[in-house]
Every structure is written in C-alpha cells, then in structure tokens.
Amino acid sequence: MKASASFSGPDVDPAQRKALRYFNLFRLVIAAVFLVLGTWTGLGAEAPRLFWFTALFYVAVVLALGFPDAENRIGFKRLIVIQSFLDIFVLNIVLWTSGGYHSGVPVLMMIVLAGFGLLAGGRIVFFMAALATVSVLTENVWRTFARPDAADFFRVALACISFFIIAVVAQRLAQRALANASLAAVRGAALARQEAINAHIIRDMRDGIIVMRADGTVRRANPSACMLLGLDHLEGRLLADIVPELAEYCHAGVVTGEAGQLIQLGQARRLLRCRVAGSVSGGGIDEDGTGDTLIFLTDLEDIQRRMQQLKLVSLGRLTASMAHEIRNPLSAVTQAAELLCEEKRSSMQVRLVNIINDNARRIERMIRDVLALGRRDRTHPEALPLSEFVDEVLETFSLSGETEKAIFRAHIGPGLTLGIDRAHLHQIFDNLLSNARRYCSGKPGSIRITAGGLEDGQVQVHVIDDGPGLDLQARAHLFEPFFTSHAKGTGLGLYIARELAEANGFSLELHDSDSGCPGAHFILTGRSQP
Numbered sequence: 001m002k003a004s005a006s007f008s009g010p011d012v013d014p015a016q017r018k019a020l021r022y023f024n025l026f027r028l029v030i031a032a033v034f035l036v037l038g039t040w041t042g043l044g045a046e047a048p049r050l051f052w053f054t055a056l057f058y059v060a061v062v063l064a065l066g067f068p069d070a071e072n073r074i075g076f077k078r079l080i081v082i083q084s085f086l087d088i089f090v091l092n093i094v095l096w097t098s099g100g101y102h103s104g105v106p107v108l109m110m111i112v113l114a115g116f117g118l119l120a121g122g123r124i125v126f127f128m129a130a131l132a133t134v135s136v137l138t139e140n141v142w143r144t145f146a147r148p149d150a151a152d153f154f155r156v157a158l159a160c161i162s163f164f165i166i167a168v169v170a171q172r173l174a175q176r177a178l179a180n181a182s183l184a185a186v187r188g189a190a191l192a193r194q195e196a197i198n199a200h201i202i203r204d205m206r207d208g209i210i211v212m213r214a215d216g217t218v219r220r221a222n223p224s225a226c227m228l229l230g231l232d233h234l235e236g237r238l239l240a241d242i243v244p245e246l247a248e249y250c251h252a253g254v255v256t257g258e259a260g261q262l263i264q265l266g267q268a269r270r271l272l273r274c275r276v277a278g279s280v281s282g283g284g285i286d287e288d289g290t291g292d293t294l295i296f297l298t299d300l301e302d303i304q305r306r307m308q309q310l311k312l313v314s315l316g317r318l319t320a321s322m323a324h325e326i327r328n329p330l331s332a333v334t335q336a337a338e339l340l341c342e343e344k345r346s347s348m349q350v351r352l353v354n355i356i357n358d359n360a361r362r363i364e365r366m367i368r369d370v371l372a373l374g375r376r377d378r379t380h381p382e383a384l385p386l387s388e389f390v391d392e393v394l395e396t397f398s399l400s401g402e403t404e405k406a407i408f409r410a411h412i413g414p415g416l417t418l419g420i421d422r423a424h425l426h427q428i429f430d431n432l433l434s435n436a437r438r439y440c441s442g443k444p445g446s447i448r449i450t451a452g453g454l455e456d457g458q459v460q461v462h463v464i465d466d467g468p469g470l471d472l473q474a475r476a477h478l479f480e481p482f483f484t485s486h487a488k489g490t491g492l493g494l495y496i497a498r499e500l501a502e503a504n505g506f507s508l509e510l511h512d513s514d515s516g517c518p519g520a521h522f523i524l525t526g527r528s529q530p
Helices: 002-007 014-037 048-066 068-074 076-097 105-120 124-146 153-204 223-229 244-251 300-342 347-374 386-397 402-406 422-439 472-476 493-503
Strands: 208-212 218-221 261-265 270-281 284-286 292-299 381-385 408-412 417-421 447-453 458-465 507-510 521-527
Touching: 014 048, 014 076, 014 105, 048 068, 048 076, 068 076, 076 105, 076 124, 105 124, 105 153, 124 153, 208 223, 223 292, 244 261, 244 270, 244 292, 270 300, 300 347, 381 386, 381 422, 386 402, 386 408, 386 417, 386 422, 386 447, 417 422, 417 458, 417 521, 422 447, 422 458, 422 493, 422 521, 493 507
Parallel strands: 408 447
Antiparallel strands: 208 218, 208 292, 261 270, 270 284, 270 292, 381 417, 447 458, 458 521, 507 521
C-alpha cells in the first residue's frame, strides 16, 4: 500500500509534468531518428529487421505513453518507471544490433538515466543504473566470446561507472529540487497568510491608505480612505480627477514625516492629515518616483474628538471628587437658609434667603449632573412600563398645580416598555422636560410626549415643545459639554442625557424641525427589553 501511494499520489508538481512532456518529446525525436535515419547512420547493421521492428515499437510506445490519459490511468511515478524501463530495454536491443559500445548507445542510456533520476528520484534510480550496467556488460561479454571486435573493458567499465555517478547526481538534484519545492510551498502558504492578515488589518484601520501608481491612478485604497474622502470607490481611477488637491500634494514629490500636512479634502472638506511615504518599488522605498506611492490619511477631527473625550474623562473624575467635597458644606448652607425662613424677618432678609436657596439649588443640580457622569457605566436595565413611568415623571413636574400639569400632554401606546436603567431614564427625562419647560410657550399642550414601537422591536420616544427652536450653530454644539444658551444653565444636561442613553445602548438625537413646528424635537430610541 505504501509503494502504491508513493507512485500514484494525486499531488504532482506542475514543473514535473512540464519536464516529463519535454522528456517525452526527446524520446519521440530519438525514436523517429531510429526509424527514419537509423540505417543511414549505421545503426542496426547487424540485425536490420530486428532494429526496424524495435524502432517502430519504440515510436508506438512513446506515443501511447505520452498522452495525458496514460498518466491518469497509470499514475505519474508509475508512468515514469515504465517509460524508463522501456527506454533501457529498447536501447539495449539497439546496442546489441548496432555493434555494441562503439555505436554510442551508452551515451543515450546516460541521458535516459539523468532524466529518470530528475523526475523520479529515490533509490529506484540506482536500480535503473544497475539494469543499464548489466545490459552493457552482458553485451560486451557476449561480444568478447562471439566476435573479435569487442570493446575495451576499461572503457565499458568507465561507462558503467558513469551510469551510477549520473544516478547519484540526479538523485541529489531531485532531492534538492523537492526540498526547494516544499520550502517554496511552505513560504508561499506563509506569505498568503501574511497577505490575508495585512489585508484584514488595512481594511479595518481607522486611517485611510491609498496606493498610487506612477501614472497617478489609484492601485488600491482601503474603505477608510473612501469614507474620509466621501467616495464610493477609488481603485482604477485617476487621483487628479477625483481629489486634485491630494494629487497635487503627492506629485510635488514631498516625502513627509510622522507629522504630515493638514489639508481639507473630499466632498465634506474634512480636515485630514496627509502623509506620503515615498515611492515603493519591489520591497523597499525608492526616491526616483518610479514605484507606487503610499499615501496615509488621518482624520484630525476624530483625533480631536478622542482627545476631548479623554480630557472629559479626566475632568469628570476631578469634578466628581470636588462635588463630593462641595456637597457637605452646601447642605449646611441650605439647612441654615431654611432655619432663617422660619423666623420673622424683614422683606430684604427674605429676599436674601431666597437668593441663597436659589443658588444652593443650582449648585445642587450641577453636583447631581457631575455625579451622573461617574455613574454612566453602572447600568441595571429592566423592562419599564413606559406609560406608567412617564406619568410618575410628569407628577414631579406638576406639583405647582393643574395649570402646570396642563402644559404636558402624553400619548404613549399601551403595553410599551423600555429596557433601560430606571435611574438613568429618570435623569434623561428630567433633562429633556426641563429644557422643554424652559423654552416652551407655557400654553396647554405645549410639551408633547409620544412613543411607539418600530418594526425591528425597538421603541421611539418623542419629546416635542413649541418653543422658538434652535439655530444651526446651536444644533452643531447642542450635545457638547458645557454648551448652554441659558444664563443659569450648566451646559451638562443634554450631554449627560446622551451619555446615559448610550450607556444603555440607546440613542438620543435632535430631529430636524418642520416648518410648521419650529420647537425642539428630541427622539430617544432603544430596545423594549433589557
């Protein structure tokens, strides 16, 4: 079974098949020479009829075993052995019918052994060398006793020794070729894996990467480059036609360092840091511009957002620790103001006490907002009945009487739930409704709260007021921390509301106002179950 497997393995190097085709062509030429020019060259003079039949048989065998179908039926290595055995057999008959060693047939045997050794390899090469040696020695011994013109045994022995030397060299070369092929296969597989990893890394990189040919066309671009430039695809297009500023910067021949240069590019005119890594030719970077040019694009706005986020995290930690320290003396101030309210004081003193209470409550709201930032990652979601929860929230806003209560109108679909942390949702509604109450007209129904389910199982909650709305500049900075248009606002309410929504997997957005409804329209979207 092992021998069979070794001779009929399914995996054959294409280079070996190509070498076998060339070797079969050599056999066919030799067979045709034997058949057509054999008598003219003096071959087969001692037995012309036997020589002619042998040459005809050789042509037929070479043609029959040279078709690809023979390899499929017999197997690649079995076919090589059969062909080489027939070569030795035919050449031995030609040797016997053409005057022995002087005919030059042993040289053809050497060529056959060399070809067989390179194609087959292994120890069977020595068997073929021994077979050729035995046939040549046997013919010379027979000729020594039968005829007086026998060849010199020394020259025959040299030819037989050459058979084994050729077999050894061919076997070594075959082993070396096999080892090189195996090494090439291993390195090719490793290179393919590395290319797949590199392609995956480049595809998922935040930075845009563009490879530009020397003629200015884009050879390759990752998805980030297309996204940053606002284009669907870049490959195969002329860079000067789609992004002329970048092409001009690259053709200037500037090879930048890590800093690069800031350029506004793309349809959105995004501020990008462009860095050119020179021209790549072969495996390295050349300076003559004949290779491909590597272009790196970095979104500076994204870097600034991440830096701002890190600053906010540090600021949140600092302010949270300060808030804890401020809360204790603030409680004492508030309590002292309440005690002063219980005593009979003049109108001026009452006014001063009210000022103390108002500012103390303002500081308390700021402390509460700051502490909410530190609790954004500690979520305990639950399925909250939305209608009942909104009624509870509105009760806290309607303590001033029915007039205040009439400002709010709630239209919540029955059975709707939100999978969110109760404290976080209360904080979100508190901020949204406080802003709506601050800017609405104060008429009955001026603040509307509606909700409904979506097809994908999510729920949308709408908070709409009839206030003056927001201009474009305010919309651009609405959810940024410490941005406020109110004199007594902290600028943290909407920022914290969005942070708490995102901490629970929700989204909070400002909807574009309709022409008939200029007020603010906030949409909270999230899952119905935790």
